[in-house]
C-alpha cells in the first residue's frame with residue numbers, strides 16, 4: 668500500500684473517532700502559520716497519547732520536546748484537574764507559541780513549560796527534588812535519546828510508563844552504519860532499553876499522515 672492509502676486511512680480514522688475540536692485545530696494552524704517544523708504528533712497519535720495517559724491513570728507527566736504544545740494539550744486533557752505536566756523546550760520561539768497555545772486550551776494551571784536545554788532543565792529538576800512522574804514522553808533531539816532515557820528512569824517510580832517517538836524513521840533504524848545522528852541516537856536508545864533491567868519495553872510501527880515511523884513504549888519495573 669502507498670503512503671497515499673496510509674494518509675487516507677488516517678483521515679478516515681480521525682474523521683470518525685476524533686471529534687472536531689476548535690482548540691486543537693487552531694493550535695495546529697497556528698504552529699504551521701508560525702513556521703514551526705511540522706513535527707507535532709498527528710491527531711490520531713495525540714489521541715493515542717491521551718488514551719495511554721488515561722489508562723495509566725497519570726497525574727504527573729513529563730514531556731521532553733514541547734514544540735507548539737500540541738502533544739502537551741492532548742496529554743493535559745487526560746489528567747485530572749489537579750494533574751501536572753512538566754514540558755521541556757529549548758527553542759524560545761517554540762516555547763512562546765506553546766505558552767499561548769496551552770493558554771488557549773486553558774491548561775496553563777496544569778502545565779509548567781521549562782524553557783532551556785532539556786539536559787540542563789533535568790539537572791535543575793533533580794536539584795529541586797522534583798517528584799517522579801507517572802508517564803514520560805521523550806520527543807526532542809533524537810541524538811540525546813540515550814541520555815533522556817537515563818533521566819526518565821531517574822524521574823520514574825515502579826509502574827511509570829516511558830514513551831519515545833520516531834523510533835522507526837521510515838525503516839532507517841535498521842541501518843547500523845547510518846550516518847544520521849538521529850538514527851544512531853535512537854539505535855543506542857534501543858540498546859539501552861535492551862540492557863536496562865529497570866524497564867521492559869517494546870516498539871510499534873506506525874503509518875499515517877506522518878509517514879512511516881513508530882513509538883517505543885516501556886514500563887518501569889520494581
Ligand code: SAM
Nearest residue numbers: 706707708732734737738757758784785807808
Ligand atoms: N512533542 C511535540 C508534539 O508532538 O507536538 C513535538 C516535539 S518536536 C518533535 C521536538 C522539539 O524538541 C522541538 O520543538 C525542539 O526545539 C525541541 N528540542 C530539540 N532539542 C532540544 C533540547 N536539547 N532541549 C529541549 N528541547 C529541545
